Amino acid sequence: MVTGFASELTWQSALFTTSSVTSAEESAPTSRFAGVDHQLADARSRLQRLSPRAAFQEVLWRRATLVDIRPAAQRTSEGEPAAALGALTIERNVLEWRLDPRSDARLPIAAPGLRVIVLCQEGYASSLAADSLVSLGIRHATDVIGGFAAWRSLGLPVKA
Numbered sequence: 001m002v003t004g005f006a007s008e009l010t011w012q013s014a015l016f017t018t019s020s021v022t023s024a025e026e027s028a029p030t031s032r033f034a035g036v037d038h039q040l041a042d043a044r045s046r047l048q049r050l051s052p053r054a055a056f057q058e059v060l061w062r063r064a065t066l067v068d069i070r071p072a073a074q075r076t077s078e079g080e081p082a083a084a085l086g087a088l089t090i091e092r093n094v095l096e097w098r099l100d101p102r103s104d105a106r107l108p109i110a111a112p113g114l115r116v117i118v119l120c121q122e123g124y125a126s127s128l129a130a131d132s133l134v135s136l137g138i139r140h141a142t143d144v145i146g147g148f149a150a151w152r153s154l155g156l157p158v159k160a
Contacts, residue, residue, distance in 0.1 A: 043131035047142045052151040055144045064115035082157030115140040123147035
């Protein structure tokens with residue numbers, strides 16, 4: 001009986017040895033980027049980013065759909081684009097599913113030729129999100145330089 005207990009203890013302690021973690025790390029694929037800043041620069045290299053004013057003009061003239069990807073708490077505390085602009089709120093965690101025309105969870109507006117302008121708080125997450133949409137074939141996706149903070153600071157329309 002003691003022998004069985006000892007082998008079980010050895011087996012359980014093997015779950016926590018550093019050698020199994022090291023082996024897992026060694027077999028993990030190498031990263032494509034030298035950090036998130038490099039990933040962001042790579043994403044932005046495929047986008048024709050817009051100033052807040054240019055984005056506003058495209059949305060105002062109905063040439064593009066503004067998509068706010070910020071979480072509800074951030075929209076509540078920081079504000080939102082004016083309702084008259086027809087901006088869509090699609091939180092980041094479901095963006096691709098809602099705008100990919102091939103997705104079963106797509107919105108009715110989802111189409112390959114859709115012009116999407118992604119908006120986050122400061123223009124970082126939106127670049128990664130817009131690039132993800134471009135990778136899905138939504139070629140006209142881009143984002144707003146400086147995000148909603150820049151939009152608001154320029155006095156562009158926000159919800160009252």
